[in-house]
Structures are given as structure tokens and as C-alpha cells.
Amino acid sequence: MIALIGLITLTLVAVAAIATVMATNLFVASMWFGIFSLLMASNFFILDAADVALTEAAVGAGVSTVLFMGALALTGEKEAIRSRVSWFPMAVLGVLALALFVATFQQPMLGDPMAPVHQHVAPWYLEQTPKLINIPNVVTAILASFRGYDTLGEVIVIFTAGIGVLSVLSFKPKGRQSVSSEALAAKVRGVQHHSILRVVGKLVIPLLMLFALVVQFHGKYTPGGGFSAGALFAAAVMLYGILEGADRSAKAMPEKVMLRLAVFGATLYTSVGLVCMLLGGAFLDYNVLWPDPVVGQYFGILLVEFGVGLTVTTVLVMVFNAFANRPTY
Amino acid sequence: MMGTIFDWLSGLLLVAGGFFVLVGGVGVIRMPDLYTRIHAASVTETLGTMLILTGLMLHSGWELATFKLLAILVFLLFTGPVSSYALGNTALLGGLKPELGEQDPPKEGRES
Numbered sequence: 001m002i003a004l005i006g007l008i009t010l011t012l013v014a015v016a017a018i019a020t021v022m023a024t025n026l027f028v029a030s031m032w033f034g035i036f037s038l039l040m041a042s043n044f045f046i047l048d049a050a051d052v053a054l055t056e057a058a059v060g061a062g063v064s065t066v067l068f069m070g071a072l073a074l075t076g077e078k079e080a081i082r083s084r085v086s087w088f089p090m091a092v093l094g095v096l097a098l099a100l101f102v103a104t105f106q107q108p109m110l111g112d113p114m115a116p117v118h119q120h121v122a123p124w125y126l127e128q129t130p131k132l133i134n135i136p137n138v139v140t141a142i143l144a145s146f147r148g149y150d151t152l153g154e155v156i157v158i159f160t161a162g163i164g165v166l167s168v169l170s171f172k173p174k175g176r177q178s179v180s181s182e183a184l185a186a187k188v189r190g191v192q193h194h195s196i197l198r199v200v201g202k203l204v205i206p207l208l209m210l211f212a213l214v215v216q217f218h219g220k221y222t223p224g225g226g227f228s229a230g231a232l233f234a235a236a237v238m239l240y241g242i243l244e245g246a247d248r249s250a251k252a253m254p255e256k257v258m259l260r261l262a263v264f265g266a267t268l269y270t271s272v273g274l275v276c277m278l279l280g281g282a283f284l285d286y287n288v289l290w291p292d293p294v295v296g297q298y299f300g301i302l303l304v305e306f307g308v309g310l311t312v313t314t315v316l317v318m319v320f321n322a323f324a325n326r327p328t329y
Numbered sequence: 330m331m332g333t334i335f336d337w338l339s340g341l342l343l344v345a346g347g348f349f350v351l352v353g354g355v356g357v358i359r360m361p362d363l364y365t366r367i368h369a370a371s372v373t374e375t376l377g378t379m380l381i382l383t384g385l386m387l388h389s390g391w392e393l394a395t396f397k398l399l400a401i402l403v404f405l406l407f408t409g410p411v412s413s414y415a416l417g418n419t420a421l422l423g424g425l426k427p428e429l430g431e432q433d434p435p436k437e438g439r440e441s
Contacts, residue, residue, distance in 0.1 A: 194415070194418070196411060196414055196415075197411065197414075197415055200407055200408065200411045203407060204404075204407070204408065207404075
């Protein structure tokens, strides 16, 4: 039964992917992309990867669709018509697709216990997590503790990406005036004239934030953690910005504060590692944070996930604001 | 005994919900323009999901899952019609005229 559902969703994924490529209207394409992400999220859920599914649904279907909209508002929604078919990239892609297709036959079957992925380090993680860290969600244990270095790297990547997007979008063409201050003013106003949207949106925002907090701080027991919680929290702030306009959004979450929080989140993660070193352990070795190593792990994961959540939230919101508030030239 | 009644009832609700989802899907394909399509889709959105979720609630019994389903139902009842409204309103503001039948001349000040 579950295989049948998986087959249907995977087919729909393929349909959505083809539709994304075929759509000439970029607005339509980004909508298809959102559908694609939602289908992928349900696929991840079928594979029992609830943490990934949550993040994919929040980031792929939610935040990135909004960011695409923001980018389209700056560029325009028609794809440039290309009459010439470029054969070389086509051939490369064809060969690559064929190689991947052939490679799928060499893959172990889904759920095969003898598959290399289940033989390597996974049994160790599953065995040791209850002893060393004592939390039910092994994914959080791996993400924040066993493989804490990787996660630190991811946070720094997100932080750097945010800085990159901000510096690109704050670029101002020399000697050119923004095309229409009217359009910018409309953006600043948001959808304040839609009473229904505002009322219902305001009902949704606190629930969304509450859910984000649950995902953030309950991530040791249920699916979730800093990344998905950050995306959800950012979605709530973006929704507020869309409903109430950029003015009030900037008043609620000033740019300066967000920039500092983004830096603080990444610094918090690193400094937890440094404190561990000062207390005589290795970098990000939470055992030394508390006399009882299990409690130490608990605090370490809590702090690190908090840092991740802060950075992800603020970077996503800042990128959204940068798109939404940029005048067109 | 109670269990079988609930099973039958939930089965009935699920089938009815499935029927309305199907009707909504057919409507989206068959209807002539955006506004009527939104109308058809909202059948799926409200009636279909309501029936299916109520059926699932009866199926799950008195458990935590029931309250989760109830929360989903309330959330969908709030957001579904609003998103339909937003879609229709944006289309109207964007200049998309509703298709009107020939026998039915457009009345002044009529809401679409």
C-alpha cells in the first residue's frame, strides 16, 4: 500500500518537474516548483524522514516560493524566448540521466537491511544515542551532537549566503533613478486593503510561531530542530510583512536587530564549541558542559539548535526583505 | 457493537468525502473560466476535506490523533476559503473578466 502511494507521488514529482521546465511563464514555473517541493516532502515522509519532510515543506514549498515571487516582482514573469536548441548541454544531460538511470539498478532495494547505509555508522548511532545522549530523536542527536561540525558548517554556509544575497541586492546602478516609486509604495503598503486576508493572516501568524517554537524546542523528542523551526518562524515574519507591509514589518523586526541576531546565532554555536574546549573537552564535545555528560549533551544540543534557529530565521527574513523592498531600476 | 457502527459511519463519510473531492476535480477540468473553477475547487476544499477528516476522526477513536485532525480541520476551514477569495480577488483586480452566459446579461454592481 505504502509502495503504491510512493509510486503515485513519485510519478507526480516527475510530472511536476517536467511541467516546471516546460512552463514559459516564470510565475507558473515557480508555482510548479512549490508543488514539486510539497510532493517531495510527502515522499520524504513516506520514507520515514519526518525531519527532512518538515524542512522541505517549510523551505521548499513555503519560503523559497515566496522568494521566487519576490525575485519575479523585480524581473518580470516572461521567460526569454530561445529559438536555438543548444545540443551540447542537451547531450551532457542525456548521458548523465542515462548513467543515473543505469545506476538505480545497482542500488540496494528500499529498506534492505543489508544496504551499506544500514551497515556503516547508522547502527552505532542507533545503539549509542540512548546511552550517550538519551533523547528519542536520533536525527537530532546526529545533527547537533555526533556530526556537530557538519551542522556548524551548514550554519556558516547559510550565514554567508545571506550576506551574499544582501550585498548583491543592495547594489544600486550608478546614475539611474528607480523606475516607479509608486510600485515601491504599493510594496511598502502590503495588502493592507484586504481586510479578510489580514484578519485571517493574523489568526495564523501566532499559531505558526507557536508551532515553530514547538519544532525548535521539542526537536529532541519529535521531528524538528533549528533548521525547520527557523524556516517556519521566518515564514511567520514574512507573512506579517506581506499582510502589513514593509514599514510595520521593519518596525516589528528591525534590520539592525536581525543582522545582529544572525551573527549572534552563528557565534553562539561556535562559542558553545569554544566553551567545551575551555572546559577541557574537544571542540563541540558537550560532555564537559555539566558534571553529568548526558545533561551536558542536553544543554549543548539545546544551545546549538537555538543558534541554528536564530541564524536561519533572520537570514531568511533579511533575504525576503531585501527582495521585497528593492526598487526596480 | 459501537465499534462497528463507528467503522461503518467513518467508511461512509470517507466515501462521501472522496466523491466530493472527485466532483471538485472534474469541476476544475470542466468549468469554463477561473472563477467557476475556483468554485469547483472549493467543493474539494471545504466539503471534501470536512467529510474525510470527520471520517478519519471517527476511525481513530478517542485519541490524540483525533484532536490533531480537528486542529487540521479548523485550520483548513479558516484558510481554504480565504485563499479562494484571495485568488479570485487578485484575478478580478488583475483584469480577468468572468465569462457570462448569453441569456444572462451582466447586472450592474453584481459581485462576482
